[in-house]
Amino acid sequence: MTMKLPIYMDYHATTPVDPRVVDAMLPYFTTHFGNAASRNHAFGWEAEEAVETARRQVADLIGANPKEIIFTSGATESNNLAIKGVAEMYREKGNHIITCVTEHKAVIDTCKKLEKQGGRVTYLPVQKDGRIDLADLRAAITEKTILITIMTANNEIGVLQPIAEIGAIAKEKGILFHTDAVQAVGKVPFSVTDAKVDLVSMSGHKFYGPKGVGALYVRRRNPRVLLAEQISGGGHERGMRSGTLNVPGIVGLGAAAAIAQAEMATESKRLRMLRDELNKKLHANLDELYINGSMEYRLPHNLNVSFAYVEGESLLMGINDVAVSSGSACTSASLEPSYVLKALGAGDDLAHSSIRFGLGRWTTEEEVDYVVEKLTTVVRRLREMSPLYEMAKEGVDLAKMQWVTH
């Protein structure tokens, strides 16, 4: 088989929709177009049935009851609904939320908004490996704490947080626990029972489903979690999320969940092997590579590496037939280097030099080899052009230099 260029190795950003998922969705655009809320005719019943099947498929994937699944437009909405919904509903109980500095912006910015409205938020630091320290979490808890929101897996460095332990602490203290599990669900085993979690955000397009559809798991028992609605209207989704259901999208989310559940074991094993291969071959070819985040507690399909003395955007420019991401300032909309990598404390210079690889369902060994070869050539070329590389080779301690910033 000939390899197709460009190569997609940015599966944390999004994934293509699996053709089997598309097949499942198609009838719901045309022949089965009914409104799932139409209770008095066959078109509505058909749509409702499809939605309930999808609800069960999503619930099965995370070991939940179908009644605990609320469909949303995606994980950003799920995160907003979970955090703002809890803050509003449990206002009498307290106003303090605990989260972490490496969370996705959908969580951080939601928390910031609540702070402006009088809420209190603790942003836990992370250790060098990207995981929070459970002692920090315990120390941050106050009588006013109503919610802990910590992601399952990080979108940049793929690091898995100790969510089962966090869940146990939350349970012990009677605090609700929400996790943004967007990068983990469908990729690694995830169970709401094991994680002792009360709210879970998920997104279809991160596991080979369509964009614009996601879900929020809301625990119904021990405890029964209540949320203040954030979108008002016809009272869909147990009153927690109004709006006509996106039936084709929901069908797609369900189909993607079923495929993920069936294939997760073999797929994650295959991707772990390819990822380890990528890592090993890069290290064999190049020196001074730094892995960002724990290699032990990490998604099997993620690798985040800093290529010292080389700036990320110039590196991406040299491998323009490979789609990956960088934590460099020049590649971000904010012109700031990745706040996730900065939080690891490795220094901004390594954030500028970082590349995130996300492997996925259609990644091949041949592609991995191509990426290794290409990167090796470009990194070597750019290092020859790098004053930092030259200085380091001359024995200059770059950290002790007085730099002329501008």
Add this chain to the structure above:
Amino acid sequence: MAYSNKVIDHYENPRNVGSLPKDDLNVGTGLVGAPECGDVMKLQVMVNPDTGVIDDAKFKTFGCGSAIASSSLATEWLKGKTVDQALAIKNTEIVAELSLPPVKIHCSVLAEDAIKAAIADYKKKQSEAKGETAVERPSQPIA
């Protein structure tokens, strides 16, 4: 982001990458930027002491494609110019030549700073040398 053809050309075929002997009296070295900001440029000029003309210029840059292109272009322009002409190079000329978008203007500013820093270093060395006893020093660049 889409790059202009000229940026791509300088990135793929950078002119004058390398180093001149930094201890040479006729060589001025400018090192500007900072690793934590994501760009560092080293720009060097070698000035003919008799004519005051820049005979050679070299650069090394840690930075994005536009930063590499800005410094590469700067070395091209420096060669054959007198020190005073070199000081007249403006970052806006680099922006125009490379069609840099607004978010990349700082790359051209850095290149202008690098030119000024290299020439300031050269001038400082020259005036220090005049204050001392004249010492013959090699002025040939190392190939």
